[in-house]
Amino acid sequence: MxxxxxxxxxxxxxxxxxxxxxxxxxxxxxxxxxxxxxxxxxxxxxxxxxxxxxxxxxxxxxxxxxxxxxxxxxxxxxxxxxxxxxxxxxxxxxxxxxxxxxxxxxxxxxxxxxxxxxxxxxxxxxxxxxxxxxxxxxxxxxxxxxxxxxxxxxxxxxxxxxxxxxxxxxxxxFVVNRVARPFSGEALRLLGERVAAPAQIDRIARLACGFRMGPFELMDLVGLDISLAVHRSVYEQFFGAPRFRPHPLQERMVKAGRLGRKTGQGWYRYQDGRAVDGPAPAQHARVPGPRVPEVRRVAVLGDPDLADLAAQAGYRLVDCCADADLVVLGDPGLLVGRQPAPEVVVLVEASTRSTTELAAQVVNPARVVGYGGLPRLSRRQLVEVAPGLRTDPSATDLAVRFFHSLGRDTEVVGDSAGLVAARLLACLINEAAFALQEGVATAEAIDTAVRLGLNYPLGPLEWADELGPDRVLAVLEGLQRELGEERYRPAPLLRKHAIAGVP
Structure with a gap:
């Protein structure tokens, strides 16, 4: 240096x-x-x-x-x-x-x-x-x-x-090494919970959130030994705050000598400095493709962004769920009094609750599939698709083909509140909110430091403004409810902004 x-x-x-x-x-x-x-x-x-x-x-x-x-x-x-x-x-x-x-x-x-x-x-x-x-x-x-x-x-x-x-x-x-901890820390927990594999998580980080590099790619670049040392240092300096706890997978990789690019193998295998089994590039060009033959009429409730994409792809939008071949829900509560036919596939936005929990509110849980809508679909090149415990494989297949028809790539991931993209972003935002509340730096300084120091597409507090503090809070509360961990405790400042309805 x-x-x-x-x-x-x-x-x-x-x-x-x-x-x-x-x-x-x-x-x-x-x-x-x-x-x-x-x-x-x-x-x-x-x-x-x-x-x-x-x-x-x-x-x-x-x-x-x-x-x-x-x-x-x-x-x-x-x-x-x-x-x-x-x-x-x-x-x-x-x-x-x-x-x-x-x-x-x-x-x-x-x-x-x-x-x-x-x-x-x-x-x-x-x-x-x-x-x-x-x-x-x-x-x-x-x-x-x-x-x-x-x-x-x-x-x-x-x-x-x-x-x-x-x-x-x-x-x-300081700012960068503190606020960045959840990027790799939460990715490791997603892997440990078998929500997604490293290449899936990295691909989602890149194509759904706009990061230049996924968390596992970054750990391999920095070195897993260095990454673990930084995690331990921050964790110890915060006297064991659960948000910063290192993951056992890190230590296992380090003890196995799989340190990343410098040893030729980490989360990925490397030849001539390039990963041979890294995340796949985008397969779709964010332009509509062939429509799903069995879907002509789509009812979209509570997700206007997806409704616009479906209309652009040539699907006929209908207001009545009983008339739809496919129903998309930004909030399953919108189905009250207007359930679709039992055989109709229902896509539910799963950023705050698991697909299995959401499916309990639908007439036929076997036809319910979760999807990631945070960030909004027009911003994404990729959508997470999450079947619940009772989801029929044919419903998952239809969901994947539907999103492909909208010009979006997909990754089928495990059923967990927040899926991958919303969970990574919510934890980054939450740590930035803690830092802002503690006076570590101004909001502008935090965003500038993270954008310049980590090459993130947006600063974490800029992300909070775009996603909405109320939705970020809902993701964290959903994770806390499902996993029961204190690490997802929302920053008081974030909660206040959500309650006041201000960015």
């Missing part, structure tokens, strides 16, 4: 002094900088003539005392609290009083690191993201004693480096 920071600083016109106790490590760092600059020049991102000038702005030293001349210090030592405290104690004595001392820690407390300095007001967090040259985000972390002048100077330097600073409070995981 320190090498990347040095490279970006040199490219931004700063003279850089790179320190390490190991001269071989410094030589390797300069080689990496040179190689990356040459790659950038080959791709036309920087002039070839600039490579030497940038490289010559970086000098190295094995003497910490040489940092006494620095105007700003960024520490990127290994994540060892005692090591960092010793460094900052020495830097505080060496550097001029006005010099900011910034730590690039991703998991340790800035307050604890700064407490080793006689002037903790100049100690701040400056958390870069890998790869530093490509990632825009820098979390500027305010420890309990960090001074406003030091924080502003850090933000100004981040901007001078071409980065986007986001001010956050010193709490475990």
């Amino acid at each position: 320190g090498t990347g920071i040095a490279e970006v600083a040199a490219q931004s016109g700063f003279d850089v002094l790179l320190y390490d106790v190991d001269p071989k490590a410094l030589a390797r760092a300069l080689e990496r900088v040179e190689a990356d600059l040459q790659r950038q020049a080959a791709k036309g991102r920087i002039p070839g003539s600039a490579v030497r000038a940038i490289r010559e702005r970086i000098t190295t030293t094995t003497s910490l005392g040489d940092l006494a001349a620095a105007d700003f210090v960024i520490e990127a030592a290994p994540e060892d609290l005692e090591l960092k405290r010793q460094l900052f104690e020495r830097l505080d004595r060496l550097c001029r009083p006005e010099v900011v001392l910034a730590t690039n820690t991703s998991s340790l407390s800035v307050t604890q690191i700064g407490a080793a300095a006689l002037r903790p007001g100049r100690v701040v967090g400056m958390h870069f993201f890998n790869p530093v040259p490509a990632m825009q985000l820098v979390e500027v972390v305010a420890g309990d004693a960090s001074g406003e002048a030091a924080l502003q100077a850090t933000e100004a330097l981040a901007e001078a480096l071409g980065k986007r600073p986001v001010r956050v409070r010193d709490t475990p995981g």
Whole structure:
């Protein structure tokens, strides 16, 4: 990480002094900088003539005392609290009083690191993201004693480096590493509960939610050992809060040596750096295909988005369930007093309750199939289809063919409240709501940090505005009711927004 920071600083016109106790490590760092600059020049991102000038702005030293001349210090030592405290104690004595001392820690407390300095007001967090040259985000972390002048100077330097600073409070995981925990954590629970396989979950994350990479693909990229270590660190720092509990599957994979891409096998098998058994690409182009022959008339109640798609696909929309060949329900309560014929397939939106529970309200549970409608179908390229305990396979088959006719891919998943997409999003949103309520950062800062630091299509609070706090709350309450786990306890702030009807 320190090498990347040095490279970006040199490219931004700063003279850089790179320190390490190991001269071989410094030589390797300069080689990496040179190689990356040459790659950038080959791709036309920087002039070839600039490579030497940038490289010559970086000098190295094995003497910490040489940092006494620095105007700003960024520490990127290994994540060892005692090591960092010793460094900052020495830097505080060496550097001029006005010099900011910034730590690039991703998991340790800035307050604890700064407490080793006689002037903790100049100690701040400056958390870069890998790869530093490509990632825009820098979390500027305010420890309990960090001074406003030091924080502003850090933000100004981040901007001078071409980065986007986001001010956050010193709490475990800051914003990005905290709010991102449910993405992999909830995916592991979905796998552990046999709701879906890794490739299905990743495919749903990509095609239903718009993520660039699914949670299992991401764990394989980062390394399962690193992912488990971060989960454990955040869990321990939150004194065992159930929301952050690691999953036994993680430890089993690590003990088996299946660490992801770097070992050639993790959740997927890899050849030449590419997964050979990863999630399949989209098969449908979000344009209507051939209609289901046995379905001409469709009654859609409570899901106007799906009604529009069905009409575009050429189905005749009817208001009376008795006249329909297929009934779609955004809410099964809408069926009161107007049940369809027993042989008619009924699709029920299953983001808040299981298909089996919802089917109990329909005249023939064998013809009931759950589907994922959160996010709305016009946003999705893929729809989860979830048969209940009593669902006939022919009903599931018709549901799959119907969604294909709307130009959507499908994944048949296990029967569970929230299915996959709504469950992942609701848990991400809930953690962001907890962070906002605790004053870790502003709503805008949380969304910006997550979009830039994780390449999410939307920030979690932007997702909450789009889906509606009331619907997110309903998903969490459905999960809590079905699974009985405290980890799905809704953030009080989210509940208040749902009750008040405000985003």
